[in-house]
Amino acid sequence: MALRRGASSAIRALASHRYSASSSSLTSRLFSASAESKKIVGVFYKANEYASANPNFLGCAENALGIREWLESKGHQYIVTDDKEGPDCELEKHIPDLHVLISTPFHPAYVTAERIKKAKNLQLLLTAGIGSDHIDLNAAAAAGLTVAEVTGSNTVSVAEDELMRILILVRNFLPGYHQVVNGEWNVAQIAHRAYDLEGKTVGTVGAGRIGRLLLQRLKPFNCNLLYHDRLKMEPEIENQIGAQFEEDLDKMLPKCDIIVINTPLTEKTKGLFDKAKISKLKKGVLIVNNARGAIMDTQAVVDACSTGHIAGYSGDVWYPQPAPKDHPWRYMPNQAMTPHISGTTIDAQLRYAAGVKDMLDRYFKGEDFPAQHYIVKEGELAPQYR
Amino acid sequence: MALRRGASSAIRALASHRYSASSSSLTSRLFSASAESKKIVGVFYKANEYASANPNFLGCAENALGIREWLESKGHQYIVTDDKEGPDCELEKHIPDLHVLISTPFHPAYVTAERIKKAKNLQLLLTAGIGSDHIDLNAAAAAGLTVAEVTGSNTVSVAEDELMRILILVRNFLPGYHQVVNGEWNVAQIAHRAYDLEGKTVGTVGAGRIGRLLLQRLKPFNCNLLYHDRLKMEPEIENQIGAQFEEDLDKMLPKCDIIVINTPLTEKTKGLFDKAKISKLKKGVLIVNNARGAIMDTQAVVDACSTGHIAGYSGDVWYPQPAPKDHPWRYMPNQAMTPHISGTTIDAQLRYAAGVKDMLDRYFKGEDFPAQHYIVKEGELAPQYR
Numbered sequence: 141m142a143l144r145r146g147a148s149s150a151i152r153a154l155a156s157h158r159y160s161a162s163s164s165s166l167t168s169r170l171f172s173a174s175a176e177s178k179k180i181v182g183v184f185y186k187a188n189e190y191a192s193a194n195p196n197f198l199g200c201a202e203n204a205l206g207i208r209e210w211l212e213s214k215g216h217q218y219i220v221t222d223d224k225e226g227p228d229c230e231l232e233k234h235i236p237d238l239h240v241l242i243s244t245p246f247h248p249a250y251v252t253a254e255r256i257k258k259a260k261n262l263q264l265l266l267t268a269g270i271g272s273d274h275i276d277l278n279a280a281a282a283a284g285l286t287v288a289e290v291t292g293s294n295t296v297s298v299a300e301d302e303l304m305r306i307l308i309l310v311r312n313f314l315p316g317y318h319q320v321v322n323g324e325w326n327v328a329q330i331a332h333r334a335y336d337l338e339g340k341t342v343g344t345v346g347a348g349r350i351g352r353l354l355l356q357r358l359k360p361f362n363c364n365l366l367y368h369d370r371l372k373m374e375p376e377i378e379n380q381i382g383a384q385f386e387e388d389l390d391k392m393l394p395k396c397d398i399i400v401i402n403t404p405l406t407e408k409t410k411g412l413f414d415k416a417k418i419s420k421l422k423k424g425v426l427i428v429n430n431a432r433g434a435i436m437d438t439q440a441v442v443d444a445c446s447t448g449h450i451a452g453y454s455g456d457v458w459y460p461q462p463a464p465k466d467h468p469w470r471y472m473p474n475q476a477m478t479p480h481i482s483g484t485t486i487d488a489q490l491r492y493a494a495g496v497k498d499m500l501d502r503y504f505k506g507e508d509f510p511a512q513h514y515i516v517k518e519g520e521l522a523p524q525y526r
Numbered sequence: 527m528a529l530r531r532g533a534s535s536a537i538r539a540l541a542s543h544r545y546s547a548s549s550s551s552l553t554s555r556l557f558s559a560s561a562e563s564k565k566i567v568g569v570f571y572k573a574n575e576y577a578s579a580n581p582n583f584l585g586c587a588e589n590a591l592g593i594r595e596w597l598e599s600k601g602h603q604y605i606v607t608d609d610k611e612g613p614d615c616e617l618e619k620h621i622p623d624l625h626v627l628i629s630t631p632f633h634p635a636y637v638t639a640e641r642i643k644k645a646k647n648l649q650l651l652l653t654a655g656i657g658s659d660h661i662d663l664n665a666a667a668a669a670g671l672t673v674a675e676v677t678g679s680n681t682v683s684v685a686e687d688e689l690m691r692i693l694i695l696v697r698n699f700l701p702g703y704h705q706v707v708n709g710e711w712n713v714a715q716i717a718h719r720a721y722d723l724e725g726k727t728v729g730t731v732g733a734g735r736i737g738r739l740l741l742q743r744l745k746p747f748n749c750n751l752l753y754h755d756r757l758k759m760e761p762e763i764e765n766q767i768g769a770q771f772e773e774d775l776d777k778m779l780p781k782c783d784i785i786v787i788n789t790p791l792t793e794k795t796k797g798l799f800d801k802a803k804i805s806k807l808k809k810g811v812l813i814v815n816n817a818r819g820a821i822m823d824t825q826a827v828v829d830a831c832s833t834g835h836i837a838g839y840s841g842d843v844w845y846p847q848p849a850p851k852d853h854p855w856r857y858m859p860n861q862a863m864t865p866h867i868s869g870t871t872i873d874a875q876l877r878y879a880a881g882v883k884d885m886l887d888r889y890f891k892g893e894d895f896p897a898q899h900y901i902v903k904e905g906e907l908a909p910q911y912r
Contacts, residue, residue: 187714197718246713297722300747304693311687311871316842316864317700320856325848325865327632328573332583336683336873360743361686456702462711470706478702479711485697487722 178239179217179261180500183231184268185247186222199244199489205268207497214504224249240264240503242496246480248274248461256283264503265516268492269294269483272515273405273432277525284519290495291512292349294483298430299353301456301482302400306358308476309426309452310337310398333451338362343396345389345412346403346431347373354400355381368392370524390420398426401455405432406525415440418449429455430482438468445472456482564625565603565647566886569617570654571633572608585630585875591654593883600890610635626650626889628882632866634660634847642669650889651902654878655680655869658901659791659818663911670905676881677898678735680869684816685739687842687868688786692744694862695812695838696723696784719837724748729782731775731798732789732817733759740786741767754778756910776806784812787841791818792911801826804835815841816868824854831858842868 187193187200198206204220211218219238223230224247231249235258243249244267251265256279265275267289280287308314312334319326342358343366344351352373355365365383372378372385386392393399399421403409413427414437427450429436438459444450454476458467461480469477499509515522573579573586584592590606597604605624609616610633617635621644629635630653637651642665651661653675666673694700698720705712726749730737733753741751751769758764758771772778779785785807789795799813800823813836815822824845830836840862844853847866855863885895901908 185713185717187718190714190718193718197714199717200714246717296724300693300723301697304690304697304699307686307690307693308699311690311868313690313694313864314703316867317862319865320849320861320863323851323856327571327865327867327870328576328583328586330865330867331571331585331632331870331872331875332573332576332579334867334871336871337686338682338873357746359746463706465709470709475706476703477706478699479705479713479716481702481713481716481720482697484713484717485720485722486717487724489717 177215177217178504179219179234179237180211180240180242181231181234181238182218182220182242182268183224183247183249184220184222184244194486196486196490198493199246199268199484205242205493205496207493207500210497211500222247235259235262237261240266240500242266242268243274244268244484244492245271245274246461246484250460251275251280253279256280256285264288266496266499267515268496269488270298271404271432271483273434275515277516277521281516281519281521285516286514286518287516288499288509288513289515290492290499291510293492293495294485294488295349295353297485297488298350298482299357302350302354302402302428302430303357305428305430305454305476306342306398306400306426307337309428309454309474310335310340312452314476337398340364340397341366341395342398342400343367343386343392344383344400344402345393346401347383348402350430351400351402352377352381354402355383366392366395393417394420394422396425397422398428401427401429401431401435403431403435404524405434409435411435411437413437413440415443418444421449423449424451425449426452427454429453430457431455433457433459433461433469442468442472445474448474450474452476456480563601563603564890565605565620565623566597566626566628567617567620567624568604568606568654569610569627569629569633569635570606570608571630580872582872582876584879585632585654585870591628591879591882593879593886596883597886608633621645621648623647626652626886628652628654629660630654630870630878631657631660632847632870636846637661637666639665642666642671650674652882652885653901654882655874656684657790657818657869659820661901663902663907667902667905667907671902672900672904673902674885674895674899675901676878676885677896679878679881680871680874681735681739683871683874684736684868685743688736688740688788688814688816689743691814691816691840691862692728692784692786692812693723695814695840695860696721696726698838700862723784726750726783727752727781728784728786729753729772729778730769730786730788731779732787733769734788736816737786737788738763738767740788741769752778752781779803780806780808782811783808784814787813787815787817787821789817789821790910791820795821797821797823799823799826801829804830807835809835810837811835812838813840815839816843817841819843819845819847828854828858831860834860836860838862842866 182204184201187202191202201220201222208218219234221230235255239261253276265287270289272287272289312330316330341364345368347367347369359382366386367383368386368389412435418440452474456478568590570587573588577586577588587606587608594604607616621641625647639662651673656675658673658675698716702716728749729752731754733755745768752772753769754772754775798821804826838860842864
């Protein structure tokens with residue numbers, strides 16, 4: 141497919157690229173290291189009146205990662221929009237001739253197999269942030285594309301946010317806040333189900349970068365910390381973090397007072413928390429999910445929150461995003477949800493804007509990206525997505 | 527005064543009490559070590575339908591610390607009420623003949639000089655929790671009373687809650703939550719003023735038990751931690767906690783992105799944060815106050831939140847409590863307030879109920895309390911309240 145549609149640029153690239161001997165290269169739309177002008181499209185959330193509120197607010201459509209001047213000075217075209225859905229949207233107009241598409245998990249441009257088929261010049265998909273599941277990775281790989289994200293750019297941001305959500309649920313914060321603004325005062329309504337975090341069992345499903353940062357921050361709270369992951373940590377790191385490895389997820393989950401989801405959305409994790417899985421959790425369990433909404437069965441979460449089996453659910457991820465007005469998680473009891481924001485703090489924006497700029501610079505120069513940023517490298521999926 | 531009104535029991539006690547030789551004893555209403563029946567009054571918040579929701583919900587009026595059976599089996603009278611204000615309230619009826627008054631900071635029985643004057647049999651004031659500023663301590667001391675609280679019973683609870691509030695403000699949680707329940711989705715409205723906690727300067731005004739527990743929990747967040755206190759910590763502890771001592775409060779405050787109040791309410795700290803003090807803080811400062819509401823000048827906080835000088839204010843303490851419907855902190859912008867709950871988690875209730883029971887048992891037996899529990903010991907104020 142790539143050779144059929146992108147042959148000329150792929151062949152130009154083959155000559156100079158150090159991966160040119162690999163089998164995947166033969167079917168990939170490889171990077172052009174030439175100085176030709178590229179059409180780069182960025183899809184970001186619109187800020188409107190907030191765009192000028194903060195000079196470091198780089199992640200919005202108006203400020204567009206702060207790279208417009210730089211890109212244009214190099215002769216590239218930079219189209220930025222927040223209009224990303226439906227056949228007549230702004231994004232759709234540029235699909236046929238864009239070379240690079242930049243998007244974020246906070247306002248994702250869904251890159252379907254169909255869009256990839258239409259995008260004859262497309263070479264590079266960059267995620268400003270972490271989590272590239274808005275892209276059909278198999279289709280991207282089959283088309284020989286490269287998909288990369290700014291790994292690490294907002295791991296601290298997300299881990300901090302998870303700890304906030306744990307505390308909001310454990311301490312039963314929101315009913316108290318509601319009383320305040322409603323002119324009420326009823327300590328009992330809050331206190332009968334407010335707890336200390338100390339002494340509770342917290343389990344993370346996934347202990348990659350974010351999961352580990354969370355565990356490190358949880359350590360002084362004197363909890364019983366558990367983690368499930370494909371890999372056990374090195375004994376030294378495990379000891380330093382103070383968490384216990386649970387090889388079998390189904391054995392870990394029923395032990396947890398609080399479960400935090402820190403695993404990417406893959407075919408294996410999609411709908412992982414369905415009715416059957418939730419029924420095996422502790423009655424009164426609290427769940428924090430800043431990973432991806434689709435890891436949960438939407439209705440199973442609503443039902444368990446309604447019966448109280450899940451005593452609190454907090455996270456910032458939904459499917460789809462933006463969440464429609466009638467998404468049932470908006471209206472279920474004991475939720476502490478927000479729009480997708482945990483990874484787009486001002487600090488995170490500064491980091492992922494810098495990371496995107498660095499990758500574009502390397503792309504223009506025909507250089508490799510930092511290895512950990514690749515999700516699909518010239519048609520080849522990173523191991524955890526296979 | 528004590529001798530005049532409480533002479534017989536005080537003299538009985540003098541004979542057996544190991545502090546009988548101290549000068550303060552001569553003017554104090556000392557504990558009776560005899561087996562005579564005592565009238566004990568407890569003032570707690572009412573739980574109504576929540577009273578039976580949780581078997582460990584001991585802190586409410588209905589469950590009354592779980593000590594009724596024990597007290598009555600020992601022949602004591604135990605009156606419990608939530609009705610504590612005005613000349614016709616239930617508490618007022620019992621003032622003339624109660625021996626012991628138990629209350630909490632969450633629903634405080636205000637013990638004024640006038641009430642102390644009326645309370646001719648009063649010997650002991652117990653706070654189920656921490657913070658006894660609802661009692662006129664000078665009047666209590668002058669009357670030779672003992673005031674004690676369950677020091678340590680909810681320090682962890684309050685410190686955890688403070689960290690939650692720091693994160694809620696830094697990460698700009700509430701606007702996101704409001705969008706969710708209002709059917710909206712506007713990431714920019716949140717993100718333009720959401721930050722990581724990492725790298726920010728956090729200063730605690732007071733680094734006693736709660737302040738230190740907070741600093742310990744903040745350590746893995748990689749902040750710049752400052753503390754102001756009467757005393758510098760031992761170098762070893764300071765190093766372990768990773769916080770820097772600031773002898774001069776006025777020098778510390780302007781450095782802080784986030785200020786946490788962890789000092790008791792005393793004559794020195796009352797109204798400490800007035801208009802002049804607030805004007806010297808960083809523009810956009812975040813303030814967390816779970817200590818006491820009266821440490822702040824109420825209107826100065828409202829004004830600074832309205833101009834944005836204070837970018838966020840969160841706490842669970844008010845003056846008076848319960849906060850009236852028209853308390854302006856309920857309606858000021860960027861507040862994340864709750865009723866007074868941080869120290870009354872279920873875990874804290876179990877601890878302070880046990881602590882009160884232990885002190886009552888010692889009181890009946892004429893034994894001393896654990897030294898750290900005393901606020902006023904038989905007419906003598908603890909050093910930090912002098």
